[in-house]
Amino acid sequence: MKSIVLTGGGTTGHVSVNLTLIPHLLERGWDIHYIGSKGGIEETLIKKYNEVHYHAISTGKLRRYWSKENVKDMFRVGKGILQAKRVLNKVKPSIVFSKGGFVSVPVVLAAKWSRIPIITHESDMTPGLANRIGLPFATKICYTFEDTKKHVPEEKGLFLGAVVRDELFKGSRDKGFALTGFSSRKPVILVTGGSQGAKSINDFVRDQLDELLQTFQIIHLCGKDKKDERLEGVKGYIQYEYVTDELPHLYAISDLVLTRAGSNTIFELLALRKPMILVPLPDTQSRGDQIQNADYFKRQGYAEVIKDENLKGKGAVELVKQAYVNRYQYVDEMRKQAVQNPTEKLLSLIEEYKKN
Structure with a gap:
């Protein structure tokens, strides 16, 4: 063999x-x-x-x-x-x-x-x-x-x-809504900081949760041991430490994704035609690869970018809302890129x- x-x-x-x-x-x-x-x-x-x-x-x-x-x-x-x-x-x-x-x-x-x-x-x-x-x-x-x-x-x-993993293309909206208990009548934003989570992203979502929930239902992939038990049961908000088999179904119901700019994730979202807001890991915490990835995707018209240090307050909430308004522009640019x-x-x- x-x-x-x-x-x-x-x-x-x-x-x-x-x-x-x-x-x-x-x-x-x-x-x-x-x-x-x-x-x-x-x-x-x-x-x-x-x-x-x-x-x-x-x-x-x-x-x-x-x-x-x-x-x-x-x-x-x-x-x-x-x-x-x-x-x-x-x-x-x-x-x-x-x-x-x-x-x-x-x-x-x-x-x-x-x-x-x-x-x-x-x-x-x-x-x-x-x-x-x-x-x-x-x-x-x-x-x-x-x-x-x-x-x-x-x-x-x-x-x-x-x-790109084959199973990501097999997501079911019905299963996604069943997993989350969300409604199909309100937009869904998926938030992730990667498998380890990201403190700045987690803090932003939790600090501005009431403001974000006025517009979105939120799937929050917060990282191992980073769940906030005080937020369990909040209507329109669900948090996971990490997901595997559920991810295709969660992607299927997501209208917008707020994420770090690791290349595997952003190319998966490109293949799935999912509008995204990228928050690259700052060069003080990395070699700057995510900044390069995010800049490239923004130049191509695939994504909006928010610097890590700017992801705070109602100003960042407005940027997220604006990205949702502009989501079809990102999708139009993504469609010019053949799925390979x-x-x-x-x-x-x-x-x-x-x-x-």
């Missing part, structure tokens, strides 16, 4: 492409192994597939600033490389596919050491730190934005576009580069 090792983690964005690939790989008879961190979000997401073998390894955090933890993490990454090497020696995969995130670094290094072909995927306009470390070792580097080609070796790079799901192309690439 053909065997593949998938890796990537730390956030949902570093797992989503793998989640898209898994059902197709299973259908095609692949033996699938996943290398991730112990207790990471990737372990939670992957465990719903009983057919996928999960292997936890030691890993550090890739920081862009000095910390004494960096020294400790060097040893953790070294340990992770040895653990990944043992998994690879046992599994003997035909290929490794990496979606990035700090857990992927030991796996990519171990795969290169073991002379196993490596395909990586970069969702943002500029490669993240983990993928930058892996660039010299990758056999092929796929990317979502065409502009990314200037950041990767020409002979290795391949513009692929956004890999390059999953099949990626699967063919895996077949092409696998080690026989």
